[in-house]
Amino acid sequence: MNERKIPMQLIGLFDSPYVRRVAVSMRLQGFGFEHVALSVFRNQDEMRKLNPLVKVPMLVLDNGEKLIESSFILDYLDDIASAGKRLVPASGEERRRVLQQCAIALIGTEKAVQILYDTKLRPAEKTHAPWVERCKQQMHDAFGLMETQPASPVLSGAPITQADITSTVALAFAKYVHPAEFPAGCYPRLEQLSAFCEGLPAFIETPME
Amino acid sequence: MNERKIPMQLIGLFDSPYVRRVAVSMRLQGFGFEHVALSVFRNQDEMRKLNPLVKVPMLVLDNGEKLIESSFILDYLDDIASAGKRLVPASGEERRRVLQQCAIALIGTEKAVQILYDTKLRPAEKTHAPWVERCKQQMHDAFGLMETQPASPVLSGAPITQADITSTVALAFAKYVHPAEFPAGCYPRLEQLSAFCEGLPAFIETPME
Numbered sequence: 001m002n003e004r005k006i007p008m009q010l011i012g013l014f015d016s017p018y019v020r021r022v023a024v025s026m027r028l029q030g031f032g033f034e035h036v037a038l039s040v041f042r043n044q045d046e047m048r049k050l051n052p053l054v055k056v057p058m059l060v061l062d063n064g065e066k067l068i069e070s071s072f073i074l075d076y077l078d079d080i081a082s083a084g085k086r087l088v089p090a091s092g093e094e095r096r097r098v099l100q101q102c103a104i105a106l107i108g109t110e111k112a113v114q115i116l117y118d119t120k121l122r123p124a125e126k127t128h129a130p131w132v133e134r135c136k137q138q139m140h141d142a143f144g145l146m147e148t149q150p151a152s153p154v155l156s157g158a159p160i161t162q163a164d165i166t167s168t169v170a171l172a173f174a175k176y177v178h179p180a181e182f183p184a185g186c187y188p189r190l191e192q193l194s195a196f197c198e199g200l201p202a203f204i205e206t207p208m209e
Numbered sequence: 210m211n212e213r214k215i216p217m218q219l220i221g222l223f224d225s226p227y228v229r230r231v232a233v234s235m236r237l238q239g240f241g242f243e244h245v246a247l248s249v250f251r252n253q254d255e256m257r258k259l260n261p262l263v264k265v266p267m268l269v270l271d272n273g274e275k276l277i278e279s280s281f282i283l284d285y286l287d288d289i290a291s292a293g294k295r296l297v298p299a300s301g302e303e304r305r306r307v308l309q310q311c312a313i314a315l316i317g318t319e320k321a322v323q324i325l326y327d328t329k330l331r332p333a334e335k336t337h338a339p340w341v342e343r344c345k346q347q348m349h350d351a352f353g354l355m356e357t358q359p360a361s362p363v364l365s366g367a368p369i370t371q372a373d374i375t376s377t378v379a380l381a382f383a384k385y386v387h388p389a390e391f392p393a394g395c396y397p398r399l400e401q402l403s404a405f406c407e408g409l410p411a412f413i414e415t416p417m418e
Binding site for chain 1: 261262263276277278281284285288300301304305308309311316326331332334335336337339340347350351354
Protein backbone atom coordinates (compact mmCIF):
# COMPACT_ATOMS: atom_id res chain seq x y z
CA MET A 1 0.00 0.00 0.00
CA ASN A 2 1.33 3.39 -0.92
CA GLU A 3 -1.51 5.26 0.71
CA ARG A 4 -0.51 7.86 3.28
CA LYS A 5 -1.40 7.11 6.85
CA ILE A 6 -2.84 10.59 7.24
CA PRO A 7 -5.58 11.18 4.69
CA MET A 8 -6.16 14.88 5.21
CA GLN A 9 -9.21 16.35 3.52
CA LEU A 10 -9.03 19.68 1.75
CA ILE A 11 -12.46 21.27 1.39
CA GLY A 12 -13.15 23.88 -1.28
CA LEU A 13 -12.92 24.48 -5.03
CA PHE A 14 -9.71 25.44 -6.79
CA ASP A 15 -11.46 28.48 -8.27
CA SER A 16 -10.86 29.94 -4.79
CA PRO A 17 -7.30 31.27 -4.85
CA TYR A 18 -7.05 30.51 -1.14
CA VAL A 19 -7.91 26.85 -1.70
CA ARG A 20 -5.67 26.63 -4.73
CA ARG A 21 -2.60 27.96 -2.92
CA VAL A 22 -3.04 25.38 -0.18
CA ALA A 23 -3.54 22.54 -2.68
CA VAL A 24 -0.47 23.52 -4.73
CA SER A 25 1.58 23.80 -1.53
CA MET A 26 0.47 20.36 -0.33
CA ARG A 27 1.44 18.79 -3.65
CA LEU A 28 4.84 20.50 -3.58
CA GLN A 29 5.42 19.34 -0.01
CA GLY A 30 4.33 15.79 -0.72
CA PHE A 31 1.24 15.75 1.49
CA GLY A 32 -1.50 13.52 0.16
CA PHE A 33 -5.04 14.78 0.54
CA GLU A 34 -8.57 13.97 -0.42
CA HIS A 35 -10.16 16.87 -2.27
CA VAL A 36 -13.74 17.67 -1.25
CA ALA A 37 -14.90 19.82 -4.15
CA LEU A 38 -17.85 21.68 -2.63
CA SER A 39 -18.79 25.28 -3.35
CA VAL A 40 -19.54 27.77 -0.57
CA PHE A 41 -22.36 29.11 -2.73
CA ARG A 42 -23.77 26.27 -4.84
CA ASN A 43 -23.36 23.55 -2.14
CA GLN A 44 -24.08 25.69 0.88
CA ASP A 45 -26.14 23.15 2.84
CA GLU A 46 -23.80 20.23 2.19
CA MET A 47 -20.85 22.50 2.97
CA ARG A 48 -22.33 23.69 6.24
CA LYS A 49 -22.62 20.10 7.50
CA LEU A 50 -18.87 19.54 7.10
CA ASN A 51 -17.80 23.10 7.65
CA PRO A 52 -20.02 25.12 9.99
CA LEU A 53 -18.31 28.44 9.25
CA VAL A 54 -18.70 27.92 5.47
CA LYS A 55 -15.17 29.19 4.91
CA VAL A 56 -12.73 27.66 2.45
CA PRO A 57 -10.18 26.29 2.44
CA MET A 58 -10.79 24.04 5.39
CA LEU A 59 -8.24 21.33 6.11
CA VAL A 60 -9.56 18.37 8.07
CA LEU A 61 -6.78 16.53 9.89
CA ASP A 62 -6.83 12.78 10.51
CA ASN A 63 -7.86 13.43 14.14
CA GLY A 64 -10.92 15.34 12.88
CA GLU A 65 -9.54 18.75 13.78
CA LYS A 66 -10.67 21.36 11.27
CA LEU A 67 -8.23 24.09 10.31
CA ILE A 68 -9.29 27.33 8.61
CA GLU A 69 -7.64 30.40 7.04
CA SER A 70 -5.16 29.56 4.31
CA SER A 71 -2.20 31.40 5.86
CA PHE A 72 -2.59 29.48 9.13
CA ILE A 73 -3.14 26.17 7.30
CA LEU A 74 0.06 26.81 5.36
CA ASP A 75 1.84 27.67 8.60
CA TYR A 76 0.77 24.30 10.01
CA LEU A 77 1.90 22.43 6.90
CA ASP A 78 5.30 24.13 7.07
CA ASP A 79 5.51 23.18 10.75
CA ILE A 80 5.03 19.46 9.99
CA ALA A 81 6.82 19.37 6.60
CA SER A 82 9.89 17.21 6.21
CA ALA A 83 13.31 18.87 6.15
CA GLY A 84 13.84 21.08 3.13
CA LYS A 85 10.13 21.22 2.32
CA ARG A 86 9.21 24.46 4.10
CA LEU A 87 7.72 27.03 1.72
CA VAL A 88 8.27 29.94 4.14
CA PRO A 89 11.65 30.10 5.91
CA ALA A 90 11.34 29.42 9.64
CA SER A 91 12.56 32.82 10.85
CA GLY A 92 14.51 35.97 10.16
CA GLU A 93 14.75 38.33 7.24
CA GLU A 94 13.94 35.69 4.62
CA ARG A 95 10.74 34.77 6.44
CA ARG A 96 9.73 38.43 6.63
CA ARG A 97 10.47 38.91 2.93
CA VAL A 98 8.46 35.88 1.81
CA LEU A 99 5.51 36.66 4.08
CA GLN A 100 5.43 40.27 2.95
CA GLN A 101 5.38 39.24 -0.71
CA CYS A 102 2.49 36.93 0.21
CA ALA A 103 0.79 39.84 1.99
CA ILE A 104 0.89 41.99 -1.13
CA ALA A 105 -0.35 39.16 -3.34
CA LEU A 106 -3.14 38.46 -0.84
CA ILE A 107 -4.26 42.08 -1.02
CA GLY A 108 -4.39 41.84 -4.82
CA THR A 109 -6.43 38.66 -4.38
CA GLU A 110 -8.74 40.12 -1.75
CA LYS A 111 -9.51 43.16 -3.85
CA ALA A 112 -10.20 40.97 -6.90
CA VAL A 113 -12.64 38.99 -4.75
CA GLN A 114 -14.32 42.14 -3.41
CA ILE A 115 -14.86 43.47 -6.95
CA LEU A 116 -16.30 40.11 -7.99
CA TYR A 117 -18.64 40.03 -5.00
CA ASP A 118 -19.87 43.56 -5.59
CA THR A 119 -20.44 43.11 -9.30
CA LYS A 120 -21.63 39.48 -9.52
CA LEU A 121 -23.09 38.35 -6.21
CA ARG A 122 -25.83 40.96 -6.00
CA PRO A 123 -28.35 42.47 -8.40
CA ALA A 124 -26.74 44.98 -10.79
CA GLU A 125 -28.56 47.90 -9.17
CA LYS A 126 -26.91 47.09 -5.83
CA THR A 127 -23.38 47.47 -7.20
CA HIS A 128 -21.71 50.58 -5.77
CA ALA A 129 -19.40 51.99 -8.44
CA PRO A 130 -17.20 54.14 -6.13
CA TRP A 131 -16.49 51.09 -3.97
CA VAL A 132 -15.65 49.00 -7.01
CA GLU A 133 -13.34 51.74 -8.29
CA ARG A 134 -11.58 51.97 -4.92
CA CYS A 135 -11.05 48.21 -4.92
CA LYS A 136 -9.78 48.26 -8.53
CA GLN A 137 -7.23 50.89 -7.65
CA GLN A 138 -6.06 48.92 -4.60
CA MET A 139 -5.94 45.73 -6.68
CA HIS A 140 -3.70 47.34 -9.28
CA ASP A 141 -1.62 49.03 -6.58
CA ALA A 142 -0.94 45.58 -5.15
CA PHE A 143 -0.12 44.00 -8.52
CA GLY A 144 1.98 47.05 -9.40
CA LEU A 145 3.95 46.60 -6.18
CA MET A 146 4.43 42.89 -6.87
CA GLU A 147 5.74 43.84 -10.32
CA THR A 148 8.43 46.13 -8.86
CA GLN A 149 9.84 43.45 -6.53
CA PRO A 150 13.18 41.86 -7.52
CA ALA A 151 12.79 38.86 -9.84
CA SER A 152 12.06 35.72 -7.88
CA PRO A 153 15.09 33.51 -7.19
CA VAL A 154 12.99 30.55 -8.38
CA LEU A 155 13.59 31.75 -11.95
CA SER A 156 17.32 31.20 -11.38
CA GLY A 157 16.87 27.71 -9.98
CA ALA A 158 16.31 28.41 -6.26
CA PRO A 159 13.63 26.41 -4.46
CA ILE A 160 10.07 27.66 -4.85
CA THR A 161 8.64 29.67 -1.94
CA GLN A 162 5.15 30.53 -0.78
CA ALA A 163 5.69 34.01 -2.26
CA ASP A 164 6.01 32.43 -5.73
CA ILE A 165 2.93 30.26 -5.20
CA THR A 166 0.72 32.98 -3.78
CA SER A 167 1.75 35.53 -6.41
CA THR A 168 1.12 33.08 -9.24
CA VAL A 169 -2.25 32.01 -7.86
CA ALA A 170 -3.23 35.67 -7.35
CA LEU A 171 -2.46 36.59 -10.95
CA ALA A 172 -4.25 33.55 -12.39
CA PHE A 173 -7.35 34.30 -10.34
CA ALA A 174 -7.41 38.03 -11.03
CA LYS A 175 -6.95 37.46 -14.79
CA TYR A 176 -9.70 34.84 -14.77
CA VAL A 177 -12.32 36.92 -12.97
CA HIS A 178 -11.36 40.33 -14.38
CA PRO A 179 -9.80 39.62 -17.81
CA ALA A 180 -10.26 43.19 -19.06
CA GLU A 181 -8.13 44.50 -16.20
CA PHE A 182 -5.19 42.23 -17.05
CA PRO A 183 -4.34 42.34 -20.76
CA ALA A 184 -1.29 40.23 -21.67
CA GLY A 185 1.92 42.13 -20.94
CA CYS A 186 0.48 44.42 -18.27
CA TYR A 187 2.63 42.91 -15.51
CA PRO A 188 5.45 41.30 -17.52
CA ARG A 189 7.75 40.24 -14.69
CA LEU A 190 4.91 38.72 -12.76
CA GLU A 191 3.70 36.99 -15.91
CA GLN A 192 7.17 35.48 -16.34
CA LEU A 193 7.08 34.09 -12.80
CA SER A 194 3.56 32.90 -13.38
CA ALA A 195 4.41 31.11 -16.64
CA PHE A 196 7.25 29.29 -14.88
CA CYS A 197 5.16 28.23 -11.90
CA GLU A 198 2.04 27.29 -13.88
CA GLY A 199 4.30 24.89 -15.81
CA LEU A 200 5.18 22.91 -12.68
CA PRO A 201 3.26 19.64 -12.11
CA ALA A 202 1.85 20.85 -8.76
CA PHE A 203 0.13 23.75 -10.54
CA ILE A 204 -0.91 21.75 -13.61
CA GLU A 205 -2.55 19.18 -11.32
CA THR A 206 -4.46 21.99 -9.58
CA PRO A 207 -6.32 23.71 -12.39
CA MET A 208 -8.23 26.80 -11.35
CA GLU A 209 -11.31 26.13 -13.44
CA MET B 210 17.45 58.84 27.23
CA ASN B 211 14.95 56.06 27.59
CA GLU B 212 13.91 56.17 23.96
CA ARG B 213 14.16 52.88 22.10
CA LYS B 214 16.74 52.68 19.39
CA ILE B 215 14.14 51.39 16.98
CA PRO B 216 11.27 53.82 16.72
CA MET B 217 8.82 51.72 14.73
CA GLN B 218 5.78 53.50 13.37
CA LEU B 219 2.36 51.90 13.52
CA ILE B 220 -0.02 53.42 10.99
CA GLY B 221 -3.79 53.22 11.45
CA LEU B 222 -6.57 53.96 13.94
CA PHE B 223 -7.41 51.72 16.88
CA ASP B 224 -11.01 51.56 15.69
CA SER B 225 -9.60 49.02 13.22
CA PRO B 226 -9.48 45.72 15.12
CA TYR B 227 -6.47 44.74 13.01
CA VAL B 228 -4.55 47.83 14.10
CA ARG B 229 -5.66 47.45 17.69
CA ARG B 230 -4.48 43.85 18.00
CA VAL B 231 -1.03 44.83 16.73
CA ALA B 232 -0.84 47.82 19.10
CA VAL B 233 -1.92 45.78 22.13
CA SER B 234 0.59 43.06 21.20
CA MET B 235 3.43 45.56 20.86
CA ARG B 236 2.67 47.02 24.28
CA LEU B 237 2.56 43.55 25.85
CA GLN B 238 5.84 42.64 24.20
CA GLY B 239 7.54 45.88 25.22
CA PHE B 240 8.06 47.30 21.73
CA GLY B 241 7.93 51.07 21.64
CA PHE B 242 6.20 52.61 18.63
CA GLU B 243 5.07 55.91 17.27
CA HIS B 244 1.37 55.83 16.48
CA VAL B 245 0.40 57.49 13.19
CA ALA B 246 -3.35 57.96 13.66
CA LEU B 247 -4.56 58.32 10.09
CA SER B 248 -7.83 56.95 8.71
CA VAL B 249 -7.99 54.97 5.47
CA PHE B 250 -11.19 56.84 4.65
CA ARG B 251 -11.01 60.35 6.15
CA ASN B 252 -7.25 60.82 5.52
CA GLN B 253 -6.99 58.95 2.28
CA ASP B 254 -4.58 61.31 0.47
CA GLU B 255 -2.24 61.72 3.44
CA MET B 256 -2.43 57.96 4.06
CA ARG B 257 -1.58 57.13 0.46
CA LYS B 258 1.67 59.14 0.67
CA LEU B 259 2.92 57.01 3.57
CA ASN B 260 1.12 53.84 2.65
CA PRO B 261 0.58 53.32 -1.07
CA LEU B 262 -1.71 50.29 -0.60
CA VAL B 263 -3.92 52.20 1.88
CA LYS B 264 -4.08 49.13 4.12
CA VAL B 265 -3.88 49.25 7.89
CA PRO B 266 -2.15 48.34 10.01
CA MET B 267 1.15 49.14 8.40
CA LEU B 268 4.28 48.80 10.52
CA VAL B 269 7.22 50.90 9.35
CA LEU B 270 10.53 49.49 10.57
CA ASP B 271 13.52 51.65 11.42
CA ASN B 272 15.11 50.72 8.08
CA GLY B 273 12.05 52.09 6.27
CA GLU B 274 10.66 48.68 5.40
CA LYS B 275 6.88 48.68 5.43
CA LEU B 276 5.07 45.61 6.72
CA ILE B 277 1.40 44.91 6.06
CA GLU B 278 -1.27 42.39 7.13
CA SER B 279 -1.69 42.13 10.88
CA SER B 280 -1.07 38.37 11.11
CA PHE B 281 2.27 38.71 9.30
CA ILE B 282 3.22 41.80 11.33
CA LEU B 283 2.49 39.84 14.51
CA ASP B 284 4.53 36.92 13.16
CA TYR B 285 7.48 39.30 12.69
CA LEU B 286 7.09 40.76 16.18
CA ASP B 287 7.07 37.26 17.68
CA ASP B 288 10.18 36.45 15.65
CA ILE B 289 12.13 39.37 17.16
CA ALA B 290 10.53 39.35 20.63
CA SER B 291 12.71 38.68 23.64
CA ALA B 292 12.56 35.27 25.30
CA GLY B 293 9.21 34.58 26.93
CA LYS B 294 7.49 37.37 25.02
CA ARG B 295 6.09 35.36 22.10
CA LEU B 296 2.31 35.61 21.86
CA VAL B 297 2.01 32.57 19.56
CA PRO B 298 4.08 29.50 20.50
CA ALA B 299 6.88 28.86 18.00
CA SER B 300 5.67 25.45 16.79
CA GLY B 301 3.63 22.36 17.44
CA GLU B 302 0.16 21.73 18.74
CA GLU B 303 0.04 24.85 20.91
CA ARG B 304 0.90 27.02 17.92
CA ARG B 305 -1.84 25.39 15.87
CA ARG B 306 -4.36 25.84 18.68
CA VAL B 307 -3.59 29.53 19.20
CA LEU B 308 -3.55 30.30 15.48
CA GLN B 309 -6.85 28.49 14.93
CA GLN B 310 -8.51 30.45 17.73
CA CYS B 311 -7.17 33.58 16.05
CA ALA B 312 -8.56 32.33 12.72
CA ILE B 313 -12.06 31.99 14.16
CA ALA B 314 -11.88 35.40 15.85
CA LEU B 315 -10.62 36.92 12.59
CA ILE B 316 -13.61 35.51 10.72
CA GLY B 317 -15.93 37.05 13.29
CA THR B 318 -14.06 40.32 12.77
CA GLU B 319 -14.07 40.11 8.99
CA LYS B 320 -17.80 39.47 8.86
CA ALA B 321 -18.47 42.37 11.24
CA VAL B 322 -16.43 44.59 8.89
CA GLN B 323 -18.27 43.32 5.81
CA ILE B 324 -21.65 44.08 7.38
CA LEU B 325 -20.42 47.55 8.33
CA TYR B 326 -19.14 48.20 4.81
CA ASP B 327 -22.36 47.05 3.18
CA THR B 328 -24.64 49.02 5.48
CA LYS B 329 -22.60 52.20 6.12
CA LEU B 330 -20.10 52.79 3.33
CA ARG B 331 -22.61 52.97 0.52
CA PRO B 332 -25.99 54.60 -0.05
CA ALA B 333 -28.81 52.74 1.74
CA GLU B 334 -30.36 51.61 -1.53
CA LYS B 335 -27.12 49.82 -2.46
CA THR B 336 -27.20 47.61 0.62
CA HIS B 337 -27.93 43.99 -0.33
CA ALA B 338 -29.94 42.43 2.48
CA PRO B 339 -29.28 38.74 1.59
CA TRP B 340 -25.53 39.40 1.66
CA VAL B 341 -25.79 41.18 5.00
CA GLU B 342 -27.82 38.29 6.39
CA ARG B 343 -25.27 35.75 5.18
CA CYS B 344 -22.48 37.75 6.83
CA LYS B 345 -24.47 38.09 10.07
CA GLN B 346 -24.96 34.35 10.22
CA GLN B 347 -21.25 33.72 9.60
CA MET B 348 -20.34 36.35 12.20
CA HIS B 349 -22.47 34.69 14.85
CA ASP B 350 -21.27 31.24 13.78
CA ALA B 351 -17.72 32.44 14.46
CA PHE B 352 -18.56 34.02 17.82
CA GLY B 353 -20.61 30.95 18.73
CA LEU B 354 -17.62 28.73 17.97
CA MET B 355 -15.33 30.96 20.05
CA GLU B 356 -17.84 30.65 22.89
CA THR B 357 -17.65 26.85 22.84
CA GLN B 358 -13.85 26.72 23.12
CA PRO B 359 -12.38 25.73 26.49
CA ALA B 360 -11.92 28.69 28.85
CA SER B 361 -8.66 30.49 28.15
CA PRO B 362 -5.75 29.52 30.42
CA VAL B 363 -5.09 33.25 30.87
CA LEU B 364 -8.06 33.33 33.28
CA SER B 365 -6.19 30.86 35.49
CA GLY B 366 -2.99 32.87 35.47
CA ALA B 367 -1.24 31.53 32.36
CA PRO B 368 0.53 34.03 30.09
CA ILE B 369 -1.68 35.86 27.61
CA THR B 370 -1.62 34.60 24.01
CA GLN B 371 -2.53 36.07 20.66
CA ALA B 372 -5.77 34.04 20.82
CA ASP B 373 -6.81 36.02 23.91
CA ILE B 374 -5.89 39.34 22.33
CA THR B 375 -7.53 38.70 18.97
CA SER B 376 -10.72 37.29 20.55
CA THR B 377 -11.03 40.24 22.90
CA VAL B 378 -10.41 42.78 20.15
CA ALA B 379 -12.92 40.99 17.89
CA LEU B 380 -15.67 41.13 20.51
CA ALA B 381 -15.03 44.79 21.39
CA PHE B 382 -15.16 45.77 17.73
CA ALA B 383 -18.24 43.71 16.87
CA LYS B 384 -20.12 45.06 19.90
CA TYR B 385 -19.12 48.61 19.02
CA VAL B 386 -20.21 48.51 15.39
CA HIS B 387 -23.21 46.18 15.79
CA PRO B 388 -24.45 46.73 19.37
CA ALA B 389 -27.89 45.27 18.68
CA GLU B 390 -26.31 41.96 17.65
CA PHE B 391 -24.38 41.62 20.93
CA PRO B 392 -26.60 42.25 23.96
CA ALA B 393 -24.80 41.77 27.29
CA GLY B 394 -24.67 38.09 28.21
CA CYS B 395 -24.99 36.74 24.69
CA TYR B 396 -21.50 35.21 24.71
CA PRO B 397 -20.81 34.96 28.46
CA ARG B 398 -17.53 33.03 28.42
CA LEU B 399 -16.10 35.29 25.77
CA GLU B 400 -17.29 38.31 27.74
CA GLN B 401 -15.47 36.98 30.80
CA LEU B 402 -12.23 36.69 28.83
CA SER B 403 -12.84 40.10 27.36
CA ALA B 404 -13.45 41.75 30.74
CA PHE B 405 -10.18 40.30 32.01
CA CYS B 406 -8.14 41.39 29.00
CA GLU B 407 -9.70 44.84 28.65
CA GLY B 408 -8.60 45.44 32.25
CA LEU B 409 -4.92 44.97 31.39
CA PRO B 410 -2.86 48.16 30.91
CA ALA B 411 -1.96 47.24 27.31
CA PHE B 412 -5.66 47.23 26.38
CA ILE B 413 -6.57 50.28 28.47
CA GLU B 414 -3.79 52.23 26.75
CA THR B 415 -5.20 51.22 23.37
CA PRO B 416 -8.80 52.41 23.47
CA MET B 417 -10.85 51.45 20.44
CA GLU B 418 -12.66 54.76 20.10
